Amino acid sequence: MAARVLNVNVGVLGHIDSGKTALARALSTTGSTAAFDRAPQSRARGITLDLGFSCLRTALPPQLGPGPGELQFTLVDCPGHASLIRTIIGGAQIIDLMMLVIDVTKGMQTQSAECLVIGQIACQKMVVVLNKIDLLPEGKRQSAIEKMTKKMQKTLENTKFSGCPIVAVAAKPGGPEAPESENPLGVSELIEVLKSQAYLPSRDPSGHFLMAVDHCFSIKGQGTVMTGTILSGSVSLGDNVEIPALKVTKKVKSMQMFHTPVTYAMQGDRVGVCVTQFDPKLLERGLICTPDSLHTIHAAIISLKKIQYFRGALQTKAKFHITVGHETVMGRVMFFSPAPADFNEEILENVFDFEKDYLYQEQYLSKDSVSSEENKENDQSGEVQLPKEQWALLEFEKPVTCPKLCLVIGSKLDTDIHANTCRLAFHGVLLQGMEDKNYTETFLPKLKVYKQKHKEGQVERVIDDYSVIGRSLFKKETNIQIFVGLKVKLSTGEDGIIDGGFGQSGKFKIRIPDGLKSDTKMLLTAASKKKSKGGKGDVTKEDESSKNDSAQPVTISLIFKRYVFDTQKKMIQS
Numbered sequence: 001m002a003a004r005v006l007n008v009n010v011g012v013l014g015h016i017d018s019g020k021t022a023l024a025r026a027l028s029t030t031g032s033t034a035a036f037d038r039a040p041q042s043r044a045r046g047i048t049l050d051l052g053f054s055c056l057r058t059a060l061p062p063q064l065g066p067g068p069g070e071l072q073f074t075l076v077d078c079p080g081h082a083s084l085i086r087t088i089i090g091g092a093q094i095i096d097l098m099m100l101v102i103d104v105t106k107g108m109q110t111q112s113a114e115c116l117v118i119g120q121i122a123c124q125k126m127v128v129v130l131n132k133i134d135l136l137p138e139g140k141r142q143s144a145i146e147k148m149t150k151k152m153q154k155t156l157e158n159t160k161f162s163g164c165p166i167v168a169v170a171a172k173p174g175g176p177e178a179p180e181s182e183n184p185l186g187v188s189e190l191i192e193v194l195k196s197q198a199y200l201p202s203r204d205p206s207g208h209f210l211m212a213v214d215h216c217f218s219i220k221g222q223g224t225v226m227t228g229t230i231l232s233g234s235v236s237l238g239d240n241v242e243i244p245a246l247k248v249t250k251k252v253k254s255m256q257m258f259h260t261p262v263t264y265a266m267q268g269d270r271v272g273v274c275v276t277q278f279d280p281k282l283l284e285r286g287l288i289c290t291p292d293s294l295h296t297i298h299a300a301i302i303s304l305k306k307i308q309y310f311r312g313a314l315q316t317k318a319k320f321h322i323t324v325g326h327e328t329v330m331g332r333v334m335f336f337s338p339a340p341a342d343f344n345e346e347i348l349e350n351v352f353d354f355e356k357d358y359l360y361q362e363q364y365l366s367k368d369s370v371s372s373e374e375n376k377e378n379d380q381s382g383e384v385q386l387p388k389e390q391w392a393l394l395e396f397e398k399p400v401t402c403p404k405l406c407l408v409i410g411s412k413l414d415t416d417i418h419a420n421t422c423r424l425a426f427h428g429v430l431l432q433g434m435e436d437k438n439y440t441e442t443f444l445p446k447l448k449v450y451k452q453k454h455k456e457g458q459v460e461r462v463i464d465d466y467s468v469i470g471r472s473l474f475k476k477e478t479n480i481q482i483f484v485g486l487k488v489k490l491s492t493g494e495d496g497i498i499d500g501g502f503g504q505s506g507k508f509k510i511r512i513p514d515g516l517k518s519d520t521k522m523l524l525t526a527a528s529k530k531k532s533k534g535g536k537g538d539v540t541k542e543d544e545s546s547k548n549d550s551a552q553p554v555t556i557s558l559i560f561k562r563y564v565f566d567t568q569k570k571m572i573q574s
Contacts, residue, residue, distance in 0.1 A: 005070045006060065007269055008198050009229060011123065012077045013115035014101030019131040023101055023171035024077040026184040027191065028054035055270070061195045071198055074229075074270045096201045096268070097194070098123045104130040104148050104168065108155055110420050116159065117307055121427045122407060125197050126161040128152050133185060134170035165193045205266040208293035209233035209241065210403055211273070216280040223253050224280050226288060227272040232403070233290065234266035235273065242291040244401045246282055249291050250275035286327070287401060294403060297433030299395045300324075301352050301447070302408050304428030306366050314364035314425055320410040322394055324430065330397040333410070334564075335361040336449045337387040347389040350405055352431040358449045360564055364390060364426070392428070393447070406430050444565040452561050453571070459490065459554040460507065462524045465515050469502050470556045476506040483508075483558075487573055491555040492520040498558075510556065524554060 012020045054077070060069040076095060098119045102112055119126055130152070136144045145168045156162050169186035172178060213228035235241065235252060242249045255262050256272045265271040273288070287294060306314055314335065322331040336358045338345060363369050365386055394408070410426045434443045457473025470488075474480055480501035488496045488510060494517065496510040516524075560571040 005057075005072050006064060006198075006200070007072045007074055008201060009074045009076055009096045009268065009270070010194065011095035011098045011119075012075055012101060013098060013119065015103065015106075015109040015111040015115075018101045018103040018106075018109075018112070019171050020101045021077050022176070023099070023129060023131060023169070023187075024054055024075045026169075026171040026187045027073075028056045028075055056191070058191060058195060061198060063196075064198060064200060071195065073194060073198075095123050096125075096199075097197055098126045099129050099194075100126060101129045101131050102148070102152065103132050104145065105132060105135050107148060107151060110422075113309065114422055114424055116156075116161075117309060117422060117424050118409075120160055121307075121409065125199070126164045127190075127193055127197055128156075128164060128166040129190060130166065130168040131171055133168045134173040165197065167193050201268055203266060203268045204232070205234040207233045208290040208403075209235045209239070210287060210289045210293070211235070211241075211271075212285075213283060213288055214285045216283045216285075218277065218280050219274070223274045223277050225272050225274045226283065228270070228288075230265055230267050230269050230271060232267050234264065235271075237263045240291055241273070241275065241288045242294070243278075243283060243286070243288050244294050244296065245286045246278070248278065250278065289403075294401050295433050295435050296399045296401045297396070297435055298399050298437055299393065299434040299439050299443075300408075300430050301432040302392055302394060302428040302430050303347075303350075303352075303389055304364075304392050304408070304410075304426045305390075306364055306426050307422065307424050309422035310425045311421060313366075313369050314410075316360075316362050320425060321413040322396065322400075323409045323411070324400045324402045324406060327400045327402070328413075329400055331394045331410075334393040334395075334449075335364045335390060336393070337361055337365060337390045343385055343387040345388070350429060350431065352391070354446050354448070356448065358391070358447075360449050360451045361390070364392075391431075392426075393444075393449075402430065402433070404430060404433065440565075445567065447565055449564045450561040450572075451564060453559070455558040457556040457558070459510075459524060459556060461528050462516065462521060463509070465521070466512050467499070468496070468510050468512065468516070468524070469507055470510050471505075471507045473556060473558060474506045474508065476504070478506060480506075480508050483571070486558060486560060486571060489557045489559075490520065491552070491557070492517060492523070494520065496556070520554065527553065 012024050014020050054075050056073045056075060057070050058073075060071045064071065098115075100112060100115055100119065102108065130145060130148055133141060133145060149166045149168075152166055153163075156164060167186060167190045169184065169190055171184050171187065173182045173185060209230070210232045211226075211228045211230045213226045215227045216224065218224045235255070237252055237255065239252045240249050241252060252273055252275055254274045255265060256274075257265065257269060262271070314333070316334045317332060319330055319332050321328050337343070338347070339357050339359050342356075365384075367384060367386070369384075406429070408428045408430050409424060410428075411424045413423055415421060415423045436442045455473050457470050460469045460471045462468050474483070480498070483498050484500055486498050488498060490496060490512075494512050494514065496512045499509040499511045501507070502509045560573045562569060562571055
């Protein structure tokens, strides 16, 4: 029986020019078809443009179980160039263990910070690699490494990677031009650290087959090969697989893992799948899957969290670059939260309840966002009360193909590349996709997101014990008829019902079913007498009298809610 091979995907992330590709090359023993900047434009520009893959095989360490076997680290070399961050986000979803590569002479840089953020979202374990130690003068090398190690430990203190191993290496002493005979420094120590950090990732061969394809090329006489990492399920020779982006289904003719033919591969494996011929240019990267198992969606509901390093508020109606699966598209967001009474309620994870009411938010609520009116009412202490969960409706500019419950990242990739700022704004989980192109008519009316409306007016005068005339609640041109029957409250405590319009200037009649209190009547009678006393045209006197008048006008409050996606725009009162 063949010795078992355990595959662990290791992401090599970091700022541009920190030496990631050189490190992957120094570590790996077998290069895959995608490895080491084979793309002509990569070589010309001297930077990695795409995810490169290679592998390192070593004996299985004791913590990973008894018996003979090999541990295979698949090294995913992610580009560090700022404009390629969307490629990294695509790559991070297939990573079990992350290596953050830092240029020891420069420390943390903008993209190293962004890679750290992606790692925190998508990864369980990390090793920091301080690269290019050969550039430090030998006499001061050790103290410089110690200083940078302390600095990195401080940076990682409040992240989930606090206390992670930090290893110093020189992947390519003398730089890219140096002869190959120069031996890398510290790489064997790094391999031991990687082995100590390796764990049995949870792998599940059941469920639909889904693979993230990152390279596609044809082999004459054999077919087209798609290489990638299996995100879920498994695949065998002879299976049919769908390429949703091209709307075609192809048969698996042969498979290879790092130049070794195989007949079966499962979640977590890095594999090349050869299918009957199609033009590889049509699928640079993307997803392949069990036929009919993926959905192409035009909009989605996600649960989300703001990324703490993102400066500024997340505003409703703003546009973000939305990365879903391996695609990045522009999308517009609308944030909403539980109704204020449910802010502290425990929410079931990865489930969205369409029966509940949700409160529309102008922006994502966070400690630094201005507390909403509801919070002020809820919480007298002035402390902002935040909901346990928040959601967003994402509307994509063009449809995306993805599995349910996949990772979603929102970013502002159009921010100046050289600005020292984190461009990743939020991350979340896709809970519900909308496949219908006409989702605004067929789907959104089911989403019960409401806006709380509050209008205020004044009582102008008393008609009798059970009715008053109000003003300043509506504009002259408002159709008061649609408000008839709605409940209002007077500042003196009485409940009233809008009975209809009064005259042409936006005034209206209010019925008070339980009658006016005698105090209210006195107050209103006194106020109207004062008004009439002012005399016609004697404005100054009237102004004076209202200034001296301690009687406050009686105000009318009308509170109702309106569902954002209700086509009839009904006003609802509890």
